[in-house]
Amino acid sequence: xxxxxxxxxxxxxxxxxxxxxxxxxxxxxxxxxETERINESPGxxxxxxxxxxxxxxxxxxxxxxxxxxxxxxxxxxxQAKLGISEAQWGVADTGSLVLDQGAPEQRLVSSLPTIHLxxxxxxxxxxGKAQVFEKMNPATSKYIAFITGPxxxxxxxxxxxxxxxxxxxxxxxxxxxxEGGPYE
Amino acid sequence: xxxxFKAKIDxxxxxxxxxGALGKFSEAYKVNRAKAYEGIDFExxxxxxAGIKSEAAADLDALAAEFQRNAEALGAKVFRTSDPxxxxxxxxxxxxxxxxxxxxxxxxxxxxxxxxxxxxxxNGISVAETDLGEWIIQLAGQTPSHxxxxxIHLTKExxxxxxxxxxxxxxAADIPRLVKVARNELxxxxxxxxxxxxxxxxxxxxxxxxxxxxxxxxxxxVTTLPxxxxxxxxxxxLIKEFAGVAPILEALPRSATAQLLTSYVSIxxxxxxxxxxxxxxxxIVLMDNRRSxxxxxxxxxxxLQCIRCGSCLNVCPIFRLVGGHVFGDIYTGGxxxxxxxWFDELKKSEDIQGLCIQCGNCTQVCPGKIDIPxxxxxxRRRLVLEQGQPxxxxxxxxVVNNRRMFHGMLRAASLAGKPFTSGKFIRHLxxxxxxxxxxxxxxxIADKPFRDQFRDIKQPVCAEKAVFYAGCLMDFAYPEMGVxxxxxxxxxxxxxxxxxxxxxxxxxxLYNGAYEVAAQNAADNITALLAANxxxxxxxxxxxxxxxxxxxxxxxxxxxxxxxLPKAKELAAKTVDLSTLVKRLVDxxxxxxxxxxxxxxxxxxxSCHLKRTLKVFEEPRELLExxxxxxxxxFECDMCCGMGGSYSIKLPEISAPILQRKLANIKETGARVxxxxxxxxxxxxxxxxxxDGAQVRVQHSVELLVDRIKE
Ligand code: SF4
Ligand code: SF4
Numbered sequence: 105x106x107x108x109x110x111x112x113x114x115x116x117x118x119x120x121x122x123x124x125x126x127x128x129x130x131x132x133x134x135x136x137x138e139t140e141r142i143n144e145s146p147g148x149x150x151x152x153x154x155x156x157x158x159x160x161x162x163x164x165x166x167x168x169x170x171x172x173x174x175x176x177x178x179x180x181x182x183q184a185k186l187g188i189s190e191a192q193w194g195v196a197d198t199g200s201l202v203l204d205q206g207a208p209e210q211r212l213v214s215s216l217p218t219i220h221l222x223x224x225x226x227x228x229x230x231x232g233k234a235q236v237f238e239k240m241n242p243a244t245s246k247y248i249a250f251i252t253g254p255x256x257x258x259x260x261x262x263x264x265x266x267x268x269x270x271x272x273x274x275x276x277x278x279x280x281x282x283e284g285g286p287y288e
Numbered sequence: 289x290x291x292x293f294k295a296k297i298d299x300x301x302x303x304x305x306x307x308g309a310l311g312k313f314s315e316a317y318k319v320n321r322a323k324a325y326e327g328i329d330f331e332x333x334x335x336x337x338a339g340i341k342s343e344a345a346a347d348l349d350a351l352a353a354e355f356q357r358n359a360e361a362l363g364a365k366v367f368r369t370s371d372p373x374x375x376x377x378x379x380x381x382x383x384x385x386x387x388x389x390x391x392x393x394x395x396x397x398x399x400x401x402x403x404x405x406x407x408x409x410x411n412g413i414s415v416a417e418t419d420l421g422e423w424i425i426q427l428a429g430q431t432p433s434h435x436x437x438x439x440i441h442l443t444k445e446x447x448x449x450x451x452x453x454x455x456x457x458x459x460a461a462d463i464p465r466l467v468k469v470a471r472n473e474l475x476x477x478x479x480x481x482x483x484x485x486x487x488x489x490x491x492x493x494x495x496x497x498x499x500x501x502x503x504x505x506x507x508x509x510v511t512t513l514p515x516x517x518x519x520x521x522x523x524x525x526l527i528k529e530f531a532g533v534a535p536i537l538e539a540l541p542r543s544a545t546a547q548l549l550t551s552y553v554s555i556x557x558x559x560x561x562x563x564x565x566x567x568x569x570x571x572i573v574l575m576d577n578r579r580s581x582x583x584x585x586x587x588x589x590x591x592l593q594c595i596r597c598g599s600c601l602n603v604c605p606i607f608r609l610v611g612g613h614v615f616g617d618i619y620t621g622g623x624x625x626x627x628x629x630w631f632d633e634l635k636k637s638e639d640i641q642g643l644c645i646q647c648g649n650c651t652q653v654c655p656g657k658i659d660i661p662x663x664x665x666x667x668r669r670r671l672v673l674e675q676g677q678p679x680x681x682x683x684x685x686x687v688v689n690n691r692r693m694f695h696g697m698l699r700a701a702s703l704a705g706k707p708f709t710s711g712k713f714i715r716h717l718x719x720x721x722x723x724x725x726x727x728x729x730x731x732x733i734a735d736k737p738f739r740d741q742f743r744d745i746k747q748p749v750c751a752e753k754a755v756f757y758a759g760c761l762m763d764f765a766y767p768e769m770g771v772x773x774x775x776x777x778x779x780x781x782x783x784x785x786x787x788x789x790x791x792x793x794x795x796x797x798l799y800n801g802a803y804e805v806a807a808q809n810a811a812d813n814i815t816a817l818l819a820a821n822x823x824x825x826x827x828x829x830x831x832x833x834x835x836x837x838x839x840x841x842x843x844x845x846x847x848x849x850x851x852x853l854p855k856a857k858e859l860a861a862k863t864v865d866l867s868t869l870v871k872r873l874v875d876x877x878x879x880x881x882x883x884x885x886x887x888x889x890x891x892x893x894x895s896c897h898l899k900r901t902l903k904v905f906e907e908p909r910e911l912l913e914x915x916x917x918x919x920x921x922x923f924e925c926d927m928c929c930g931m932g933g934s935y936s937i938k939l940p941e942i943s944a945p946i947l948q949r950k951l952a953n954i955k956e957t958g959a960r961v962x963x964x965x966x967x968x969x970x971x972x973x974x975x976x977x978x979x980d981g982a983q984v985r986v987q988h989s990v991e992l993l994v995d996r997i998k999e
Contacts, residue, residue, distance in 0.1 A: 112548065178513065178563050182479055198549040208563045211512045215505055233534045241530060242495035242557035246362070250553035255505040257467060258545070259421035259437060261444050262313050265467045268420055269474065270505025270551070 105196050105229045106278060112199025116253030117266060118274040122226065126157060127165075129223060129279045133188065134167045136221060136275070140186055143171040150186035151176050153213040157190055157223055157282065176209035178216075187213030187271070191222045191251075193236050194229035194278070200252040201276065202236050204245040214251065220271040222251070226278040293614075293639040294941075300610040301941050305443050307609055313440065314608040315924075320546035321599065321653070328538070330655075337539050338593050338657035340532040341524075344493075345583045345592035351493040351526040352574050358496030359572055362558025370576035372402035379404065379485070379518055380411055382571055386516055388413060388482040392474075394500070394507040395419040396487025397435055397596060398520045398575055400618050401631055404485075415485075416477045418506040420470050427454055433612025433620060436544045436598035441611045474506075484510035488521035489596070490536055491574070494529045497557040498572065501540055503550045511554065515562050516569040523579050524592040536595055539655040543597035578630050587666045591626050593656035600650035600660055605928050605946050606643050615640050622650045622660040629667050634674065641667045642939065645932035645946075646799060648900035668801030669846070677802055689808050691791040695764075699737070738767035742786045745774055750783040753822040754869075755862075757813070759832035760792050761967040769967060772994040773828055773866060779997050780870075780878040782824075789816035793835035798843060799933050807847045810840040814855050825859060828866040828990055830897035830904075830966045831933070836863040838901065865898065866990060867965055871907040874914065881915045881996045889959040890917040890992070893950070893973065894926035895966035908965055908989050915996040917961070922953045931972035947976045954984060961985045963992055 110120045123129050142150040149171040158166060173180060181187065189210055191201035201222050205211045214220045230236050233250075240248055255270030266272055300306060344351055356366040367378050383391070391413055393399070405415045405426070417426040421438040425431065427450045432438030439447070448461040451469050459469060486507055490499035498519050500507045511517050527536070533555070541547040559570035582588045601607045601621035612620035616636070619627040622644055629637035644664045651659050738758050754777055762770050774784045794809030813836070817825050827833045841856040873879040892909055899905045905926070909919050930936060930946030950973065954962045962977075962984055964970060974986040 116547075116551075176563075178479070182475070195549075200549055206560050208512060208561055211508060212563065215508045215512065233537060237530070237534060242492070242497045242555065245555075246557050246560050248555040249508070250549065252547075252549045252551050252553075254551065255503070256551050257420045257504050259419070259424065259439055259504075260442075260447050260463050260466060261309065262316075262437070262440065263444075263463045265464050268467055268471055268504040268506070269418065269478075269509055 105231070106226055108196040109194050109199055109229045112197065113253065113276060114199070116199055117256075118199065118253045118276055120276045120278065122278045122280070124280050126161070126279060126282060129157070129277055130161070130165060130167055132277055133221070134169070137167065137169040137172060137186070140219065142169055142186055145171075146183050147185060149173065149180065149184045150188065151180055151184045151213045151217065152188040153190075153209045154207070155188075155190040155223065157279070176212055178212055181212035181216040184213070184217040186219045186221060187217035188221045188223070189213050191224040191276075192228060192240060194224050195233060195236055195250070196229055197232045198252055200250045202240060203249045203251065204240060204247070205249040206246040211247070211249070214249070215270050218267070218271055219273045219275060220251075221275045221277065224276055224278050225282040226280045227282070229278070290639060296614050297610055297939070297941055300614050301945060303611075306441055306611045307945075309443070310440065310608040310611055314602050317546065317599075317602040321543065321602075324542040324546040324548060328542075333535060333539055334655045334657050336535045337595065337655050340527050340535065341593035341595070341656055342590065344527045345524065345589055347528070348523050348526065348580050348583050351528060352523055354493040355491055355496055355526060355574065358493065359558065360496070362496050363567065364496065364558050364570040364572050366572045366574065368574045368576070370578070370580065372575065372577050375402055375520065375573050375575050376404055376407045378573060379520075379571075380408065380413075382516065382518065382569075383408070383413055383483055386482065386569070388516065390477065390481045391415045391483045391485055392478050392481040392510050392514065393417050393422070393485045394487070394502065394510040395422050395438070396485065396520055397432075397619070398487055398522045399485065400432060401522075401577065402575070404520070416474065416481070418474050418478065418510060419502075420467065420504060423470060423474065424450060427451070431613070431617040434598055434601055435596050435619060435624070441613065478509045478513050481514040483516040483518060484514040485518045485520065486510050488519045488525055488572075489540065490527060490533055491521050491525045491572075492530050492533060493526055495557055497530065497555050499533060499537075500552075500554045500556070501537070501550050502552050503545070503547075505552055508552055508554060511556060515566070516571070517559075518571045518573065520573045520575060523574050523576050524594070526574075540595050540597055543595075543599040543653065543655045582630050588626070588630065588663060590658050591623070591630070591663060593658055594623055595656055597655055599653045599655070603649040603653050605647060605649065605930075606645060606942060609942055609945055610643070615643065622664060623658065626660065626663050626667065634667070634670060637667055638671060641671070643942070645928055645930070645935045647896040647928035647932070649928070652900055665799065665801065668799070669803050670801075672801035672803075686805075689805055691789070691812065694792065695739075734765060734767045736767065738763045738770040739786065739788055741767050741771060742774070745771065747774065747778055747783050748781075750778075750781050752781060753783045753785055753820075754824040754826050755785045755787060755817050755820050755822040757790055757793075757817060757825055757827040757832055757836060758786070759827060759829040759967070761971065762829060766967050766970065766988070769828060769988045769990055772990045773826070776870065776879075776990060776994045776997060777826070779999070780873045785820045785822055787816045787820045789819075791816070793832040794839070794843065795831050795835050796933055798835075798839060803843055803847050806839070806843045807849055810835075810843055810856065811849070811852055814840065814852065814859050817859055818855060823862070824864050824869060825862045826864055826866055826869055828965065828988065829968070830865060830895045830902060831968060833863060833865045834897045834901045836860065865902055865904055865965070867898075867907040867911060868904055870993065871911055874911065880998050882998050885916050886918070887916040888918065888961075889920045889957070890961040890963050891920050891922045891954055891957040891959040892925060893922070893929065893954070893962055893964040893969060895964055895969050896926075896928050898965050899926045908963070911993055912963060912989065915993050917963075917992070920957045920959050922957045924949075924953055927953075929969050929972045931968050933968070936972065947972060951976050951980055951982070955982055959984070961987060961992070963987055963989045965989050
C-alpha cells in the first residue's frame with residue numbers, strides 16, 4: 105500500500121519519506137527545520153498545528169527551533185515558510201492525504217505557508233476514497249480536506265505551474281510504528 | 289443566422305492563437321484523459337454517476353428541503369430561491385448587515401450565471417476573483433470561455449499585458465513568474481476580505497455537506513480566512529446520499545483535467561470556527577433558476593446529470609475551432625448551448641444551436657451520460673415549434689415530403705446538365721442538393737439514378753432476400769455504390785429488393801428541427817420497406833441506418849404518432865449497416881476474399897454516426913484487411929470530416945477548416961486510398977481531395993470490397 109501511495113503522490117509532485125518510529129519522525133522534522141533554515145525573521149518561520157502524534161511525547165522531546173511555534177494564528181501562518189500538520193489518512197490510488205481540518209489552525213498551516221510538511225501513520229494508508237469515507241465523513245469531521253500534491257494551476261496556456269495560492273511543496277513523512285494508527 | 293454571429297465566427301476561426309492553442313489542447317486532452325481512466329471501467333462509472341444524478345434530479349425539491357434541514361441543524365443558513373435576482377439581493381443583504389467591504393471569490397459558474405460581481409460592485413463592495421483564470425478574465429473585463437479553464441483563449445503575452453497594467457510594472461510573458469505575481473497580488477486580498485464566496489461541486493442532502501474541488505488552493509483560503517462564507521450552488525449539484533460523493537470524485541477530475549484527483553477537495557459540513565474561536569457565518573444559497581422546470585421536462589431532465597467537467601468542450605471539433613465566446617458569455621460548447629437555452633432563454637440559443645455538427649464526440653466522453661446532440665436537436669425542434677419553420681425551408685421540406693415531386697426534380701436536374709444553378713427554390717434544397725450548387729468539386733447528379741439502373745441488374749433468384757435502402761445520396765449521386773452493393777450481396781446468395789416507394793430518410797428535416805416532416809418521411813419509408821418481405825433491410829449510409837434503426841421511432845413518438853411504433857420497431861430490428869452484414873456473411877463462410885495479393889495501404893475514416901451511434905468500427909477495418917489491404921491508421925481517424933448534412937452549407941467557415949484537418953491527417957499516413965462507409969463523407973472528402981490535388985483515392989468500402997470477393 106505504501107509503495108502505491110508513494111508512486112502516486114510523487115507522480116503529482118509530492119515528496120514522500122518513510123521513517124520507522126515517531127522518534128525518527130521527530131528527528132526528520134529537526135533536520136528539515138535546519139535544512140530549510142527556519143528562523144525568526146519574517147517569512148522564515150515555521151508553525152506546527154496541534155497533532156495527536158505529539159500527545160504523550162515528553163516536552164523535552166518535542167523539537168525546539170528558533171522560528172518554530174506551536175501557537176498558530178493567521179498572521180503567523182501568513183508569515184510562515186513552513187507549516188507542519190498531521191494527516192489522518194492516506195489514499196493509495198490517488199496519492200492523496202486526508203485531513204480532519206475542522207479546526208481552522210489545521211487549514212492555516214497547510215494552506216498559507218510555502219511548504220506543507222504532513223506526518224502520516226503508514227498504517228493509515230487505505231486503498232481508495234470509499235475506504236476513507238468509512239473512517240472519516242461528515243459525521244466525524246466538519247471540514248474534510250483531501251490534499252493531493254502541491255497547489256497547481258494550468259490556467260495560463262495550459263502550462264502546469266506549481267504553487268499558486270497554496271503550498272509550493274508538499275512533504276509527506278510516513279511513520280511506520282504508530283501502533284495501529286491513532287485514529288481508529 | 290444573423291450577420292453579427294457570422295462575423296464572430298469569422299473572427300474566431302481566423303484567430304490563429306486561439307485555434308492553434310485549442311487544437312493542441314484538445315489533441316493532448318484526449319491522450320491524457322485516456323491515461324487518467326486507465327484501469328477504470330468508464331462505462332460502469334458513468335452509469336453510476338448518471339444514476340446518482342438522475343435520481344437526484346427526479347426529486348430536487350425534496351432533496352433541497354432535506355439539505356436545508358441538515359445543513360441548518362449543523363448551523364448553516366440556507367437560502368432557497370428560484371429567482372436569480374433574489375440570490376443577489378440576499379448576498380448583498382448579508383454583506384451590508386455585516387459591514388462587508390471586500391469579497392474574495394473562488395470559481396463559481398452559478399454566480400457567473402446571475403452576474404453577481406457587477407451587482408456587488410455597483411453596490412459599493414469590491415470583489416476579487418481568486419481563481420487564476422477567473423482573475424485574468426476579470427482583469428480583462430471578459431467572460432469565461434470554458435467552464436473549467438475560463439481563460440483558455442488568452443495567450444501568456446496577453447496575460448502578461450494585463451498583469452503589467454495591474455501591478456504597474458513591465459512583466460515578461462514568463463508563466464511561472466506570472467503565477468507568482470498572481471499569488472503575491474491576491475494574498476493580501478485574501479487576508480483582508482470580510483466575505484468569501486464560493487460555488488460548490490456537490491451538495492449532499494443526507495449530510496448537509498458541500499464539496500469543493502479545486503487545484504489552486506484558493507477555495508481553501510476563501511472558505512477559511514474571511515469570517516463569512518457564502519456558497520452559491522445550483523440545485524442540480526444536489527445528490528441524495530454521501531455515498532454518491534466518491535463516484536463523482538472518481539469521474540470529475542479525470543474528465544475535467546485528466547487528473548486522478550485535483551490538488552484539493554474540501555468537504556464542508558456546517559460552519560467551523562474562525563481562528564479567534566468565534567463561529568463562522570456560513571450561508572448556502574441553493575439557486576434554482578429553471579432547473580426544477582428542466583427536471584420536469586421529459587427530454588431535458590437528463591441535462592441535470594451534468595457535473596460541469598467541460599470534457600464535452602474539449603473533444604468538440606467546433607469548440608476547438610471557434611473557442612467559447614462564439615457560444616456566449618457563460619456556459620459554452622454543446623452543453624452550454626443547452627444550459628443557455630434554459631437558464632437564459634430559448635431564443636438566445638437560436639444561432640448557437642446551429643454550431644453543433646451532431647458528431648457525437650461529446651456524448652461518448654460525458655461522465656453524466658448526456659446525449660448532448662439529441663438535446664440540441666430538441667432545441668431546434670422547439671425553436672421551430674415556437675417560431676415556425678423559415679418560409680423557404682418549409683417549402684423545401686414539403687417537396688421532400690412529396691416523393692414523386694422530389695425525385696422528379698432530381699431527375700430534371702440531371703437532365704439540365706448543370707445542376708441547380710438557377711431558381712432559388714431548388715438551390716436551397718437541404719443537404720446534398722444544396723451541396724451540389726456550392727461551387728466546390730461535388731458530384732453532379734448521376735445521369736441515371738440507382739433506382740433506374742436497378743431494373744437492369746440481372747440478379748440470381750435466391751431464397752434469402754434483403755431490402756436495400758439507398759438513401760438520396762447513393763440513389764441520385766453515387767448509384768455505382770448501390771450497384772456494387774447488389775453485386776456483393778448476390779455473391780453471398782442474397783437477392784436484393786429495391787422498393788421504389790422509399791424516400792428521403794428524413795435526416796435533413798430532423799436535423800433542422802422539422803420533426804413533422806421527418807415523421808412523415810419515417811412513415812412513408814416504414815410502409816415501403818416493410819411491404820417487401822425480406823430478412824434484412826440494409827443500408828450503406830450510416831445516417832440513413834441511424835434513421836431507420838433509431839430515429840424513426842423517436843421522431844414518431846415525439847410528434848405523437850405512437851400507432852406507428854410497433855412497425856418502426858419491426859423495421860429497426862431488421863435494419864443493418866452493410867459492414868456489419870458483410871462481416872457476418874464472411875464469418876459464416878458465405879463470402880470469402882481472393883487471396884495472395886497485397887493491395888497496399890489504405891487508411892480508414894470513421895463516420896460519426898457509424899462509429900458513435902452504431903458503434904461499428906472494427907468490422908470495416910477487418911474486412912479491408914481480409915480483402916488484401918493493409919490498414920494504416922490516421923491521426924484522429926474518428927474525428928468528423930465537417931460535412932454534417934447541410935452544416936457545410938450553413939457554416940462553411942467552420943466546415944472548411946475541419947475538412948482541411950481531415951485531409952492533412954489522411955495525407956500524413958502516405959496511404960493512396962482512404963476508405964469510409966458513408967456517401968456523405970465520400971462527398972466531402974473526395975471534393976476536398978480534388979481541390980487539394982492530392983493523389984489519394986476516396987472510396988466507399990463497398991467499392992473496394994466488391995472486386996475482391998471470390999466468385
Ligand atoms: S455533437 Fe459534436 S459538434 Fe455537437 S456538441 Fe457534441 S462534439 Fe460538438
Ligand atoms: S455535459 Fe457531460 S461532458 Fe459536458 S460538462 Fe457536463 S458532465 Fe461534463
